Amino acid sequence: MRDSFAIDLLGWYDRHARALPWRIGPADRAAGMRPDPYRVWLSEVMLQQTTVAAVRAYFARFTSLWPDVQALAAAPDAAVMAEWAGLGYYARARNLLACARAVAAQGGFPDAETGLRRLPGIGPYTAAAVAAIAFDRPAVVVDGNVERVISRVFAVHEPLPRSRPQIAALAATVTPQDRPGDYAQAMMDLGATLCTPRNPACGICPVIAHCEGRRAGIAADLPRKQAKPAKPTRRGVVFVARRTDGAMLLERRPDRGLLGGTLGWPGGDWSETPAPAHPPLAAQWTPLNTEVRHTFTHFHLILSVQIAHAAPDAEPDSGTFVPDFAPRSLPTVMRKVWDAAAPHFT
DNA sequence: TACCCGTGGGA
DNA sequence: TTCCCAAGGGT
Numbered sequence: 001m002r003d004s005f006a007i008d009l010l011g012w013y014d015r016h017a018r019a020l021p022w023r024i025g026p027a028d029r030a031a032g033m034r035p036d037p038y039r040v041w042l043s044e045v046m047l048q049q050t051t052v053a054a055v056r057a058y059f060a061r062f063t064s065l066w067p068d069v070q071a072l073a074a075a076p077d078a079a080v081m082a083e084w085a086g087l088g089y090y091a092r093a094r095n096l097l098a099c100a101r102a103v104a105a106q107g108g109f110p111d112a113e114t115g116l117r118r119l120p121g122i123g124p125y126t127a128a129a130v131a132a133i134a135f136d137r138p139a140v141v142v143d144g145n146v147e148r149v150i151s152r153v154f155a156v157h158e159p160l161p162r163s164r165p166q167i168a169a170l171a172a173t174v175t176p177q178d179r180p181g182d183y184a185q186a187m188m189d190l191g192a193t194l195c196t197p198r199n200p201a202c203g204i205c206p207v208i209a210h211c212e213g214r215r216a217g218i219a220a221d222l223p224r225k226q227a228k229p230a231k232p233t234r235r236g237v238v239f240v241a242r243r244t245d246g247a248m249l250l251e252r253r254p255d256r257g258l259l260g261g262t263l264g265w266p267g268g269d270w271s272e273t274p275a276p277a278h279p280p281l282a283a284q285w286t287p288l289n290t291e292v293r294h295t296f297t298h299f300h301l302i303l304s305v306q307i308a309h310a311a312p313d314a315e316p317d318s319g320t321f322v323p324d325f326a327p328r329s330l331p332t333v334m335r336k337v338w339d340a341a342a343p344h345f346t
Numbered sequence: 347t348a349c350c351c352g353t354g355g356g357a
Numbered sequence: 358t359t360c361c362c363a364a365g366g367g368t
Contacts (some may be wrong), residue, residue: 047364054354054363088352091367123366143364161348186363197362198357228361258351297351332353 003244005153005210005341006176006183012104013186018193020052026182029122037109037134038069044126044133045096049089050085052192058087072097073104081261082329087310090331094261095121111135129191140172145191150174150196151223152213159224212295233300237277238292239285240335240341243310243321249280251319259297264334270301280318283308294342301333 014026022043033210046055056148058243060257062237063084066072072080077097084093089143110116116127128139129295143149147160150167153174158166176183194201241249251266253259258270261272279285285306292303310321327338 044364049363049365051354051363086353086355089365091351092365095366121366125365129364141364144362146362187365192364260351287348295353297353298349 004175004260005174008210009186009190010176010182011181013182013189016189016193017185018052019183021056021225024309029179029182034136037111038072038333039063040116041099041109041126041130041261042072042096044129045092045099045121046087046187048092048126049116054087055067055090058084065188068099069109070104074102075100077261077299081200081263082326085262085329086335087331089261090099090119094255094267105200106190109134113136113139129184132180134181136179136181137213138175138177138180139184139185142168142171143188145188145195146183148197149187149191149195151205153211154209155212155216155218158224159226161226163223191242210240223302229293231299232272233302234270234272235274235302235304236268236270237274237306238337239264239277239279239281239302240265240307240309240337241281241283241310241314242345243314245323246325247321247323248325249316249319250312250322250325251280254336258318258342259331259333262331262334263322263329264341265333265337266316267303278317279306279308280311281308281314281316283314286344288340290340292333292336294336303333303337307335307344309345 017026019025022035022039031228043055043059046058049114065083066075073323078098081090081093087152099122102119107131113127113131116122116130125141125143128141131137132141144230147167150156150171153274156163156166156169194205200207200220202219207209208214211219249266250263252263254262255261258338266280268274273342285308288305288307292305294301327335
């Protein structure tokens, strides 16, 4: 009944689809080509709450190092964590590896939503997206783009996240049985390039005739969103020790919680009222006169940095001296600490 | 159900 | 500077 919406959107997609490394374009799809489910899955996980621009380089490196799911499944945990460093939301990397191993053991990806949904790191969105894009299943794909487009097309006044069930129901009414993979990607492209959060390009929108929000003059104000609480500021201390041979004292964080499973500098707790921190090593510690600032999803962090030169036979209370230290293998906040400390070791 | 979980770019 | 936010999932 709402087929004309999908037809108009797909007509636009046929002419304006973005070329992306993990995508099979509409012309090739029409010729019968299908994308590699491994690449679709990998890209979807990387793209969770992450921009296309940030994902490109990581996707290229991952697919170069691990061309298929069997190769990724065989990779060491530390190698995958190191390659993911800087991309954020590190639970994704741990789940990625767990998922790859499960898929490799099963002999391949499930080709439908229900089977995909059981895999680690694959939630409602990613299951639907992989089912639609890789296997042309008519799954209802709802991500942030779709929420925005649907909110505007149907003039949904209810604010997010309360409006999610309503949006999903409305999205289902316009999802076609024909070309579901192209349709899902067309919705993403529309949301990313025209139906943007600010200053939507309604003047050149292919579905403006269907847009109730535009007709009411409120498209740019949708979707409404619940106000977010302000971020508190936490403080902490980190210790950067360099051994005479160049090895750096690093510590792998526990799998759970903030920066779970990543490598970093030993230090105290991060809190609005941190307890005094104990150095991981007996040495002469010198404070840097500059602090490191970083903002996480739900708090600001100010780190003070202590540095020391460690003896060749130094035995740390916590952490391990890493001889072939690569700053790129650290999450961004820890790399910022390195950038502040490194000049003092030269 | 809320809350936790990164990062970099743009306004 | 500060805030928003981008192809969400786990608990």
